[in-house]
Amino acid sequence: MAQLGRPRSFDRTQAIDDALLLFWRYGYEATSLSRLKAAIGGGITAPSFYAAFGSKEALFKEVVARYMETHGRVNDPLFDETLAPREAIAAALSRSARMQCDERLPKGCLVALGTLGSYADEDSSLPLPLREARARIRAGLLACVGRGIARGDLAQGTDAHALATLFEGFLLGISPMARDGVALPVIEGAIAMAMTLWDGQRS
Incomplete structure (x- = not known):
């Protein structure tokens, strides 16, 4: 044979x-x-x-796919409904910051940085897996904010999309900071400050 x-x-x-x-x-x-x-x-x-x-x-x-099954699981708290919504977002931000600043790994986040500069060709499917990964995180953040409103943790008039987008922007912004050498304690302090935006929307 x-x-x-x-x-x-x-x-x-x-x-x-x-x-x-x-x-x-x-x-x-x-x-x-x-x-x-x-x-x-x-x-x-x-x-x-x-x-x-x-x-x-x-x-x-x-x-x-491998990244999302391993390092990308830092965002798992967003989908854990046993956590209070505020706790879930704070935990995801904190875990992501620690991973992105880990000296044993490349700095930043593959999902945020992997195809920067690859969008010139609008027909390219290269960014698709990362767009899908970011869409999943976006949906998780929005779900947390929605749960917060439903539970009465946030005021009924809270703009869920705006608040979720604010946290998403902060999460994506950790990557360039990590690559530029911003220290983890500084980023963690910023996370604590960012979470006061949630507190300012309490009912």
Whole structure:
């Protein structure tokens, strides 16, 4: 029986993790195929790369999924209805800040920074997985604010979309601050101040 091909000489899950760190650190555009091939499995050939992942774009989509299953879970409190809504938002912001400032990881957030500069081609599907990830976070924030209004934690006249958007903007803004070296305690102090905006909407 003819051999169908050489077995892969690398662990696929580890390969995705290797690629994740590159895309996270450099973004999609600056992460070249040659850089990916050199990093994955200690170095693989182009045919092996295409056989395993199909394309750079396809690998990037797998990377985003992997990120959301691992580091991206810092936002899980937004979907935990056992937490009070204010507590859920504060916990998500705090956990995200700690992850983004972790010295063992690339600074910032892949979801916020991964395809900056990739929107020039409006037909490109590259930003889609990150847009979907951001949409999920946006929905979680809005749901928390909605629960806060329903519970009477926030005034009935609170503009839910505006308040949720404010927290989303703050969350996305942590990434450039982390990359610029703003210290975690400073960001945590800003989170505490941001949460007073919730308190100012109490019923």
